[in-house]
Amino acid sequence: MSPFPRALPTPEHPDPRDAPALRWGVLGPGVIAADFTTALHRHTTQRVVAVGSRDAARAAAFAARHGVARAHGSYEELVADPGLDVVYVATPTSEHTAHALLAIAAGRHVLVEKPLARTAVEGVAIRAAAEARGVLALEAMKTLYLPHLQVLRRLLADGAIGEVRSAAAALGMPTPFDARTRLFDPALGGGVALDIGVYPVAFVHAVAGDIERVAARGTRAPSGVDDDIDAELTHAAGVRSRVTATWRRAVDGGAIVQGSRARVVLGAPFHNLAPLTLSDPAGSTIAFDERRWPGREGMAFEAAALARWVEIDDRAAVRTAGDASLAVLRVLDRIRDCVGAASADGTDFGNRLSKSSSPG
Numbered sequence: 123m124s125p126f127p128r129a130l131p132t133p134e135h136p137d138p139r140d141a142p143a144l145r146w147g148v149l150g151p152g153v154i155a156a157d158f159t160t161a162l163h164r165h166t167t168q169r170v171v172a173v174g175s176r177d178a179a180r181a182a183a184f185a186a187r188h189g190v191a192r193a194h195g196s197y198e199e200l201v202a203d204p205g206l207d208v209v210y211v212a213t214p215t216s217e218h219t220a221h222a223l224l225a226i227a228a229g230r231h232v233l234v235e236k237p238l239a240r241t242a243v244e245g246v247a248i249r250a251a252a253e254a255r256g257v258l259a260l261e262a263m264k265t266l267y268l269p270h271l272q273v274l275r276r277l278l279a280d281g282a283i284g285e286v287r288s289a290a291a292a293l294g295m296p297t298p299f300d301a302r303t304r305l306f307d308p309a310l311g312g313g314v315a316l317d318i319g320v321y322p323v324a325f326v327h328a329v330a331g332d333i334e335r336v337a338a339r340g341t342r343a344p345s346g347v348d349d350d351i352d353a354e355l356t357h358a359a360g361v362r363s364r365v366t367a368t369w370r371r372a373v374d375g376g377a378i379v380q381g382s383r384a385r386v387v388l389g390a391p392f393h394n395l396a397p398l399t400l401s402d403p404a405g406s407t408i409a410f411d412e413r414r415w416p417g418r419e420g421m422a423f424e425a426a427a428l429a430r431w432v433e434i435d436d437r438a439a440v441r442t443a444g445d446a447s448l449a450v451l452r453v454l455d456r457i458r459d460c461v462g463a464a465s466a467d468g469t470d471f472g473n474r475l476s477k478s479s480s481p482g
């Protein structure tokens with residue numbers, strides 16, 4: 123048995139500035155598009171060179187605010203802009219598939235905001251279109267590219283944690299019901315599972331592997347979307363994990379991986395750059411606490427990851443990332459099924475309040 127490490131491994135890609143520069147087009151200049159553009163321009167050599175909105179004035183205002191060269195008054199014009207390498211899809215979740223397919227058809231690589239799509243079926247359609255067109259399509263699951271997750275992956279690969287025995291992750295962002303926001307609107311792909319539940323599910327999938335069984339319960343907002351979910355997941359190796367996502371309660375917001383040799387705890391909120399602590403039963407402990415990319419500034423890492431893969435046309439890496447995105451969507455499908463969440467995507471989630479099912 124190797125001794126408790128004297129130092130933590132370093133992230134494989136510690137600085138998003140070292141990725142090859144791509145020319146980006148932003149599709150849908152809303153809240154997250156602004157934060158993404160700021161993160162890129164502050165922390166990478168990537169450049170947003172064009173923006174597309176359904177409204178020319180909104181595109182122009184975004185371009186002026188962020189120093190973006192070209193503003194297009196439609197998404198069709200944006201994706202046809204010949205000076206683009208990649209399109210960042212930042213529209214509401216209900217629109218991800220149509221907008222990703224639009225950009226892919228124009229021959230652009232795409233980075234699609236999380237969750238990749240509303241359902242696994244939609245996610246498969248994005249992947250199939252990208253592969254047929256020979257472009258790369260990646261979900262903007264920022265957490266998986268951040269330095270603390272890079273350290274965690276190395277700890278898992280090195281055997282420092284041992285065999286994973288259990289994992290848990292939670293996010294709670296108390297949010298009063300407001301039928302006018304995309305969060306609570308079934309037609310826009312609302313609901314807490316799709317909005318923030320995607321992070322804890324992606325996390326436990328990353329550390330404990332494929333998920334075979336889902337048992338979930340939760341509550342719904344007056345609009346019918348899920349607003350509080352708890353799920354127990356059974357992974358392929360029989361390992362169990364627990365995920366929580368809620369707009370109703372404040373929860374710790376951290377994440378934990380318990381291994382046969384050591385445990386890792388991520389501080390809250392774990393989905394952004396957060397402190398990581400490795401400890402063992404003998405009381406040894408060591409911490410990683412990087413703070414250079416707080417909050418949404420960490421989106422610089424997902425963009426850098428895609429830029430590296432585009433540069434060397436690493437389809438295998440994108441396929442592996444896509445496998446994870448689809449596995450997570452299957453689990454989110456089942457969680458919403460268990461909770462009986464309202465859905466405007468044609469899927470009949472029924473009205474069951476609590477049950478178990480396998481993600482299929």
Ligand SMILES: NC(=O)c1ccc[n+]([C@@H]2O[C@H](COP(=O)([O-])OP(=O)(O)OC[C@H]3O[C@@H](n4cnc5c(N)ncnc54)[C@H](OP(=O)(O)O)[C@@H]3O)[C@@H](O)[C@H]2O)c1
Nearest residue numbers: 150151152153154155175176180212213214215235236237
């Ligand atoms: N990674 C993260 O940390 C993070 C954080 C928040 C949200 N997100 C994700 O980012 C996506 C967008 O969220 P957001 O908070 O940025 O939303 P938002 O502020 O409402 O912006 C979405 C933009 O999409 C465009 N759009 C296209 N079709 C639309 C429709 N039918 N209804 C409303 N807007 C439409 C609008 O731009 P135009 O009309 O001008 O074209 C709008 O500005 C969601 O999928 C969400 O899950 C990610």
